[in-house]
Amino acid sequence: MGSRAKLRLVFLHLPIAEISVNIFVIIGMGAAVGFLSGLFGVGGGFLITPLLIFYNISPAIAVATGANQVIASSFSGALAHYKRRTIDLKLGTMLLIGGTGGSLIGVWLFGLLRTLGQLDLAVSLLYVVLLGTTGGLMLNESIRSLIASRRSGGAPASLRRPGTHNWVHGLPLKMRFPASRLYVSVIPVLALGFFIGILAAIMGVGGGFIMVPAMIYLLRVPTNVVIGTSLFQIMFTAAVTTVLQAWTNQTIDVVLAFLLMIGGVIGAQFGVSAGRKLRGDQLRALLAILVLAVGVRLGLELVVEPDALYSLASPTGEVE
Amino acid sequence: MSPAPSARSAPAIWRRVLATIAGFVLVALVAGMGARAQTGQTGASTAQESFEIGLSTNRIGITSDFNGATLTVFGAIGNADMRILRQQRYDIVVALFGPRAPVVVREKERFFGIWLNRAQETIRDAPNTYSVASTRELRDITSAATLRRLQLGIDNLRIDGSTPTLGETEMTEADRTRFDKALRQIKTGDDLYVQAVGSVRYQAAESTLFRAELVLPPDLATGEHVVRAYLFREGAVVGQQRQILTVRKVGFQAQVDQFATRYAFLYGVFAVALAIVTGWLGRVIFKRD
Structure with a gap:
């Protein structure tokens, strides 16, 4: 702590997190994650939150603040896609309806886990399971596609195989999404949005x-x-x-x-400019490795x- | 002292020097008056020492650039017995108790191969921070019982919310729960509980003026901190003083904090708006497409 006192100007005392942080470390974290999110077209929340926790920000604050940061990067990206007309607004709105419901449940669950003292565990477990499975699936797919494109002489393999239908397409309450040229049940769309809302x-x-x-x-x-x-x-x-989060947990x-x-x-x-130099399947393979x-x-x-078997928390569940 | 002053600007040093001088003058005046009053009462032969302290500040504001601070406690022994002073048998201990609050200590256990929080215990009255400064090693100053009674030393802090009662059985190291020990260990490891031997210094040899430097951590808790100072003469308490140090968020810090707690919903909306504007500005400035 003595050496931290030396560079006074570089440090900023955060009003809600109530700890002193190095401004450049935080901006650097944001920049590194921003680079990756520009490269892969993802928000980068899955990287920011663990990084913040690693930097001693309490998990409750890291999670909530991560969501706040995600808005900026996704707004920036969504704007570009909107101009290029690569957003399916109808599909997005349906996902959003599910997502709002999920957020409500998620924030309530968040508070509950925090009082039970199991928030860190839930966050870590979810990360491990979800990052592990999606990372694994994506890596598997992208490697196949890389091999296939090498065989077929450089043309990247198409992800979408028209005509192939899975169980999702047998569900009722079908709806038309013209921008995506899709005719599919709203149930999986709402469910997916709901699930993502809880995760968020x-x-x-x-x-x-x-x-x-x-x-x-x-x-x-x-x-x-998809990305837009x-x-x-x-x-x-x-x-x-x-x-x-601001309203109920003040985090x-x-x-x-x-x-x-x-x-x-x-x-x-x-x-984004680095991403233009790479092919789709290469990008997916890299993202898969990162996620994994x-x-x-x-x-x-x-x-x-x-290293430490014991930890301190306030009785309301806030980790100190 | 921490190596902090190396980066301090020149005016800050002068301010400190002036504050130090002013502090000593003030304390010396007060002590002098106290001593005179006491000699008048009790007569010179069996004179009791007087003991006065002053803080470099009674108020600390947490600003955006707050990164820890040093609290200087000035003091004077009035009507000192020169013989005892010469033999260095006056000792001073200054302790700063942070605001007390219940703390939950959680213990991780392996459960089906995964480490998770299982057992927990609430420690009812642990000070958020604690810092003690003394002229010598605490155990060389007075008896273990006195140290425990006055809560001097990290191991002697009373954190279970009980009040000392006459004839209570002595708490030994072994009687403490593992949670109690863990709390002290974590707080000490984080520099929140600090015990600094030799950090109370006399102005000069055989001087009755002293100063103690207490290091306040960057994660200083807001609220009322209590400074307690004790004067020991050959192991017995002959003087004590208590002062309050108020720590609170000020300026921007306080405004953000108040906004976030009082108008929680609006604060959330503001956070969203800020993110959207930042994201939009990013596009405008860099013109990616």
């Missing part, structure tokens, strides 16, 4: 890393509208989550979120004996 609240993520593969593989949405629509939905889900640190956003917005610019790595890292933490 508990994990502080927009849910892009789940949403994108689910839309491609489950709903068979064309790849060109997912960003559109994530932005609103994260916004709802942010307001609910949003606006100063912390703002620093992350600044870094994120700058980093994203470089990410974060999942494995968090998984190890659960299994390996911790």
Whole structure:
């Protein structure tokens, strides 16, 4: 702590998190994650939250503030897609209706887990399971596609196989989504939105890393509208989550979120231009490796004996 | 002292020097008057020492650039017995008790291969921070019983919410729960409980003026902190003083905090708006498409 006192100007005391942080570390974190989110078209919440926790921000604040930061990056991305008309607004709105319900349940669950003292565990477990499965599935798919494209002489394999239908397409209450050229039941759409809403609240993520593969593989949405629509939905889900978290749990640190956003917005610019140099399947393989790595890292933490067996918390459940 | 002053600007140093001088003058005046009053009462031969302290500040504001601070406690022994002073048998202990509140200590256990929080215990009255400064090693100053009674030393802090009663059985190290021990260990490891030997210094050899430097951590809790100072003469308490130090968020910090708690919903809406504006500005400035 003595050495921390040396560089006084670099440190900022956060009003809600109530700890002193290095401004450049936080902006750097935002920039690194922004780069990746620009590169892969995801919000990056799944990276920000663990990074903040690693930097001693209490999990409750890290999760809620992560959701706040996600709005900035997804708004920025969604705007670009809106101009290019690669957003299916109708599909996005249906996802959003499900998402709002999910956020409400999620924020309530968040408070409950916090009082039970199991919030950290729930967050880590969800991360491990979801990052592990999506990372694994994506890696598997992208490697197949990489091999296939090499065989077929460089042309990237199409993700969408028209005509192939799965169980999702047998459900009732069908609805037409013209922008996606899709005729599908609203049940899986609402359910997916609902599920992502819960995740957004508990994990502080927009849910892009789940949403994108689910839309491609489950709903068979064309790849060109997937990212725009997912960003559109994530932005609103994260916004709802942010307001609910601020309202019920008072865990949003606006100063912390703002620093992350600044870094994120700058980093994203470089990410996008780097992304243009890579092919779709290569990008997916890289994202899969990243997602898997974060999942494995968090998984190890659960299994390996911790350095500190004891932790302090206030009786309301806030981790100190 | 922490290595903090290396980066301090010149005016800050001068301010500190001035504050130090002013502090000593003030304390010396007060002590002098106290001593005179007492000699008048009791007569010179069996004179009781007087003991006065002053804080460099009674109020600390947590601002955005708050990164810990040093609290200087000035003091003076009035009517000191020169023989005892020369033999250095006057000792001073200054302790700063942070605001007390219940704390839950959780214990992780392996459960089906996963480490999770299982057992827990609420410690009812643990000070958020605690800092003690003394002229010598605490156990060389007075008896263990006195140290426990006055809660001097991290191991002697009373954190279970009980009040000392006459003839109570002595709490030994072994009687403490593992949660109690863990709390002290964590707080000490985080520099929130600090015990600094030799950090109370006399102005000069055989001087009756002293100063103690207490280091306040960057994660200082808001609320009322209590400074307690004790003067020991050959192991017996002959003087004690108590002062309050108020810590609160000020300026921007306080405004954000109040906004977030009083107008929680609006604060959330504001956070969303801020994110949207930042995201939009990012696009405008960089013109990605």
